[in-house]
Amino acid sequence: MTGKGGTGKTTVAAALALALAAEGRRVLLVEVEERQGIAQLFETEALPYEERRIASASGGGEVHALAIDAELAMLDYLDLFYKLGRAGRALKKLGAIDFATTVAPGIRDVLLTGKVCEAVRRKDKAGWPVYDAVVLDAPPTGRITRFLNVNDEVAGLAKMGPIHKQAQSVMRVLKSSQTAIHLVTLLEEMPVQETMDGVAELRAAGLPVGAVIVNMVRPVLLGDGDLAKAAADRSAVAVGKRRTAVAKALSQAGLGGARRGGVAERLVDPLLAQAHEHAQRVVLEREQRAEIAALGLPVRELDLLSDGVDLGGLYRLADSLRKQAVPGITYPAALVPDAQADDALDDDVEVDEDVDVAADDILDDDVDVDMHVPDEDVADSAADDEDA
Amino acid sequence: MSLESPLLEIDPLLDDRKTRIVVCCGSGGVGKTTTAAALGVRAAERGRTAVVLTIDPARRLAQSMGLTELDNTPREVAGIDRSAGGSLHAMMLDMKRTFDEVVVQHSDPERARGILENPFYQSLSAGFAGTQEYMAMEKLGQLRAQDAWDLIIVDTPPSRSALDFLDAPKRLGSFLDGRFIKLLMAPAKVGGRAGVKFLNIGMSMMTGTLSKVMGAGLLRDVQTFVAAMDTMFGGFRTRADATYRLLQAPGTAFLVVAAPERDALREAAYFVERLADEDMPLAGLVLNRVHGSGAAQLTAERALAAAEALEDYAAENAAEDGTEGAAVDAAPDPDGGPAENLAGGGIVDHGAGNADSRQHRPDSTDEDDGTGTGDTERLAAGLLRLHAERMQVVARERRTRDRFVSVHPEVPMVDVTALPGDVHDLEGLRAIGQELAEGQPAAA
Numbered sequence: 001m002t003g004k005g006g007t008g009k010t011t012v013a014a015a016l017a018l019a020l021a022a023e024g025r026r027v028l029l030v031e032v033e034e035r036q037g038i039a040q041l042f043e044t045e046a047l048p049y050e051e052r053r054i055a056s057a058s059g060g061g062e063v064h065a066l067a068i069d070a071e072l073a074m075l076d077y078l079d080l081f082y083k084l085g086r087a088g089r090a091l092k093k094l095g096a097i098d099f100a101t102t103v104a105p106g107i108r109d110v111l112l113t114g115k116v117c118e119a120v121r122r123k124d125k126a127g128w129p130v131y132d133a134v135v136l137d138a139p140p141t142g143r144i145t146r147f148l149n150v151n152d153e154v155a156g157l158a159k160m161g162p163i164h165k166q167a168q169s170v171m172r173v174l175k176s177s178q179t180a181i182h183l184v185t186l187l188e189e190m191p192v193q194e195t196m197d198g199v200a201e202l203r204a205a206g207l208p209v210g211a212v213i214v215n216m217v218r219p220v221l222l223g224d225g226d227l228a229k230a231a232a233d234r235s236a237v238a239v240g241k242r243r244t245a246v247a248k249a250l251s252q253a254g255l256g257g258a259r260r261g262g263v264a265e266r267l268v269d270p271l272l273a274q275a276h277e278h279a280q281r282v283v284l285e286r287e288q289r290a291e292i293a294a295l296g297l298p299v300r301e302l303d304l305l306s307d308g309v310d311l312g313g314l315y316r317l318a319d320s321l322r323k324q325a326v327p328g329i330t331y332p333a334a335l336v337p338d339a340q341a342d343d344a345l346d347d348d349v350e351v352d353e354d355v356d357v358a359a360d361d362i363l364d365d366d367v368d369v370d371m372h373v374p375d376e377d378v379a380d381s382a383a384d385d386e387d388a
Numbered sequence: 389m390s391l392e393s394p395l396l397e398i399d400p401l402l403d404d405r406k407t408r409i410v411v412c413c414g415s416g417g418v419g420k421t422t423t424a425a426a427l428g429v430r431a432a433e434r435g436r437t438a439v440v441l442t443i444d445p446a447r448r449l450a451q452s453m454g455l456t457e458l459d460n461t462p463r464e465v466a467g468i469d470r471s472a473g474g475s476l477h478a479m480m481l482d483m484k485r486t487f488d489e490v491v492v493q494h495s496d497p498e499r500a501r502g503i504l505e506n507p508f509y510q511s512l513s514a515g516f517a518g519t520q521e522y523m524a525m526e527k528l529g530q531l532r533a534q535d536a537w538d539l540i541i542v543d544t545p546p547s548r549s550a551l552d553f554l555d556a557p558k559r560l561g562s563f564l565d566g567r568f569i570k571l572l573m574a575p576a577k578v579g580g581r582a583g584v585k586f587l588n589i590g591m592s593m594m595t596g597t598l599s600k601v602m603g604a605g606l607l608r609d610v611q612t613f614v615a616a617m618d619t620m621f622g623g624f625r626t627r628a629d630a631t632y633r634l635l636q637a638p639g640t641a642f643l644v645v646a647a648p649e650r651d652a653l654r655e656a657a658y659f660v661e662r663l664a665d666e667d668m669p670l671a672g673l674v675l676n677r678v679h680g681s682g683a684a685q686l687t688a689e690r691a692l693a694a695a696e697a698l699e700d701y702a703a704e705n706a707a708e709d710g711t712e713g714a715a716v717d718a719a720p721d722p723d724g725g726p727a728e729n730l731a732g733g734g735i736v737d738h739g740a741g742n743a744d745s746r747q748h749r750p751d752s753t754d755e756d757d758g759t760g761t762g763d764t765e766r767l768a769a770g771l772l773r774l775h776a777e778r779m780q781v782v783a784r785e786r787r788t789r790d791r792f793v794s795v796h797p798e799v800p801m802v803d804v805t806a807l808p809g810d811v812h813d814l815e816g817l818r819a820i821g822q823e824l825a826e827g828q829p830a831a832a
Contacts, residue, residue: 005416006652140416142444157507157609189810190446191417221777222770242767249768252701253694255686270682271771278774280808306780308650 001137001213002144002198003184004191008215010037011309011317012184012302013137014063018318019325021061025132028119029054031067032112033139038065043311049073051119064131066119073111109150110167117170120178141183141198145205148174148181152205180210185292187214187285192292199295211298213321214289218304220282222275243268300324391793396672396800398824401641402431405538408639409528410671413544415655418647419676421445422811422820423804424543425453425478427643429814430821431539432476433469439477439537441527443520443545448812453478460485462531467814477537481545486523489530490627508609520545521555522628529631641671644799646792648678648785653792660796672800674824675789679781679806688779695772702762702769802827 001016003009010031017029028051031038039047042054047067055063122130139147151167151174158164173179181202185195195212202209247258247265256263292299302320305313401407412424421442428440439462445455453465455478462477491509492500503509524545531540634640642663646656656673663670793801804823811817 006418006647006649189448193447219777221774226767226770245764246768246771249698249764250694250772252765253697253768253772255690255694267683267686271775273682274774274778275771277808284809306777307784 001135001182001184002139002141003213003215004141004186004194007184007186007191008309009140009184010035010137011041011314012182012213012215013135014038014041015302015314015317015321016182017063017133017135018055018057018315019321020133020135021055021057021063022059022318022322024057024059024061026061026130027063028131028134029063029065029137030116030119030134031065031137032116033137034067034069036067037137038067041309041311041314049076068112068115070108070111073115074107076115109147110154110170113148113151113170113174114166117173120173138181141194144181144198145201145207148202148207149205175206175208177208179208181207182210182213184213184215186216187288189284189288192288196291196295199297209297211300212292212295214292214299214301216304217301218281218285222278222282226275243272246272391790391797393673393793393797393799393801395827396643396674396802397827398427398430398802398821399434401671402427402434402436402539406639407641408539409532409634409637409641410539410541411544411635411640411642412542412645412674413642413659414645415652418645418652419804420645421543422449422817423643423645423674423676423824424541425449426811426817426820426824428476428478428541429465429468429817430825431541432465432474433472433818433821435472435474436539437475437537438539438541439479439531440541440543441479441481441524441531442543443481443524445480445543446810446812448810450480452813452817455480460489460527462537465814481520481524481527483520483523486527486530490526503613506609506613508613525631526627529627529634532634636667636669638669640669642668643671643674645674645676647676648788650788653788657792657795660799670799672802673792674804675801676804677806678803679778679785681775681778681782683775684779684782686775686779688776688783691772691776691779695769695776698765698769698772702765705762705765 001009001013003012014029017027020027029038031047036046038054039045042065044054047054047065049067049069049072051064051066053062054065057063116134116136119131120129120134124130138144149171151170155164155167155171158167183195183198185191199209199212243265244258247262247268250256250264250267250271251258251262255267256265258264300321301324302317305316307313309317401410410424410427412420412427414420421444424440424442425445428438431438440453441462442450442455445453450456454463460479460482462479465476465478468474468476488504491503495503524542528540528542531537635642644656644659644663646652660670660673793799802824804820807816811820
């Protein structure tokens with residue numbers, strides 16, 4: 001899960017993990033940016049560098065969480081892959097770990113992606129994957145391609161030896177159909193632009209792009225007709241008439257006098273100004289939706305939680321993600337239009353490969369804009385069209 | 389307003405000739421770059437010779453400032469009002485080029501070529517995540533040393549943590565002091581196997597280990613790289629330290645940029661504390677994207693109740709189609725009212741011209757086409773619901789803000805009103821600069 005800063009990618013990653021767990025899966029939710037965002041979301045104490053269960057769901061599903069600490073990951077990694085327990089600690093003493101995890105941040109990315117792939121491949125004694133799905137709260141869109149592709153670069157630098165091999169095997173997992181890179185965006189210009197750029201970069205690097213998840217979608221509170229009224233009228237006479245009529249309606253609703261200078265009358269201008277802003281925003285959002293739709297990717301929308309994201313809200317988002325998956329599909333992580341099985345991958349987690357979400361509901365402008373509009377307004381808007 | 393902070397006064401800060409560097413920092417997605425650009429425009433138009441160093445501007449914002457190419461050199465921004473004697477330059481950071489410049493500057497040509505061609509260097513400088521922070525600080529040092537501008541405004545990189553760039557110079561320093569680097573350099577210096585015997589057991593075990601882990605080829609590349617960098621490290625280090633001290637100097641002002649959201653303000657609070665720890669001078673907090681309302685006297689609850697009443701009424705009316713809206717029969721207001729509220733409203737272009745026709749039923753039967761009974765009520769109800777939503781946003785933002793103010797009551801703050809869209813021209817930047825300077829509490 002990636003996304004521009006401020007789009008809520010950690011929240012969406014957590015919601016996806018919950019959604020997957022709700023279908024009975026054992027899910028690992030991984031955080032790599034050392035921010036303890038997962039702990040905050042799940043309202044638990046800071047996560048240590050170890051996998052622990054943070055939520056369970058009906059149907060036996062569980063979410064485990066891991067906050068990767070780059071330094072510990074390095075020691076872990078050296079130990080795991082190169083059997084360097086003591087030497088690893090010696091390296092730490094010498095400052096090599098500091099060097100690797102901070103000064104040469106590329107190495108940090110190698111560790112983080114390596115750790116994630118290790119979790120994907122881990123099997124229990126009976127040979128079953130330990131986790132059915134791994135959800136990674138990844139770095140932001142601006143550096144996601146470099147982050148995921150770092151092993152390609154490393155494999156090029158280290159032309160042989162264990163690092164080379166390890167790097168190649170991580171890339172195999174990341175480029176396989178088991179991986180889906182989802183991008184979180186808002187219906188705002190910069191995040192959408194960054195999403196477009198990010199998708200282009202990921203595609204160019206041969207990394208599998210999943211879905212676009214539009215987060216914090218705000219309700220459209222006026223129907224098309226009212227939006228038009230709020231935004232489009234230009235003549236002073238028409239405006240004056242409308243002001244008067246609205247003032248009367250407000251007065252009628254018990255909000256004070258409609259006469260000039262009356263309590264209700266004084267509300268009219270600010271209310272119309274807010275409607276005007278709202279209308280502007282709706283138009284901008286439509287443009288952004290069209291841009292997103294042009295990517296040809298599956299799109300999901302999550303409503304803005306107006307009171308901020310608490311634990312309850314997180315579960316509501318998870319629920320919303322589940323409902324938006326096409327019925328019958330049991331693997332929402334693979335929101336990939338073309339999920340072909342990659343037989344070359346012998347040592348990996350088995351997932352439902354016959355996922356076909358190609359016929360997915362790419363956003364339909366009309367439907368979405370009217371999503372939150374009361375029926376009357378839809379009728380109203382239809383009437384407006386006739387008038388035109 | 390429940391809790392008050394001192395007002396952050398932007399103009400005195402920008403006008404003070406002793407202010408030489410303004411650093412805008414904060415978490416991603418809070419409008420840091422836009423704030424930096426707006427400050428640059430305002431400072432220039434108030435007579436400063438300013439330069440804005442941006443890291444990753446949105447494309448249209450970059451274009452509006454004439455930043456079409458990444459050539460790592462400040463370019464003058466056209467369209468700035470120079471009547472006060474100021475000017476504005478802007479540049480986007482090109483990390484790789486900055487790194488290359490440092491290498492070339494600090495070593496002889498032959499050594500420089502050796503470094504620039506080293507594969508390890510190429511990967512490192514091509515912008516492995518994190519290099520941005522070092523290079524942003526390096527560029528800041530360069531711009532300051534050039535002394536062509538009397539005010540440098542820096543936008544900080546979108547780091548995983550907003551604090552990374554503060555750590556960059558120190559980290560570099562501690563790395564360069566570290567034994568690891570000496571170890572890495574040892575074999576290359578003494579020349580291959582002949583040198584190994586001079587290393588103690590631990591050391592040779594280490595190089596053996598490294599070689600095993602990294603593969604012999606990579607280790608050699610790294611060693612060559614480190615050896616080649618060796619001579620320039622001294623200069624590098626000195627500069628990193630100098631930049632760090634520059635950030636602590638009285639001529640520097642940090643502006644923490646945030647939005648009234650929990651995460652952004654949490655990061656901002658962390659930043660405020662961190663700056664204090666590092667003796668870095670904090671000027672204050674810019675709170676972007678604040679919502680206000682011109683009708684704040686009407687609470688969300690009353691607005692919702694009134695909206696429901698109107699919707700009930702409209703529904704009733706629709707049911708008895710043809711029955712005139714008896715409750716709405718006050719005399720028409722002869723005054724046309726200010727058209728400004730809706731002027732410039734051509735943004736929604738559909739429905740224009742016909743929208744007006746069906747909502748004055750109570751006092752304009754001439755336009756009555758029999759389809760719109762209760763329209764005005766529904767419009768009014770919609771306006772009220774919109775207002776209720778706005779008031780809820782305002783209340784939430786206030787709570788989030790209050791939490792910050794309770795903990796950091798001493799930090800001066802200024803609000804910038806939320807705009808429906810992004811800013812991508814000088815006019816928009818000027819408007820934001822104006823708002824920053826006026827320091828009005830947000831009100832729509």
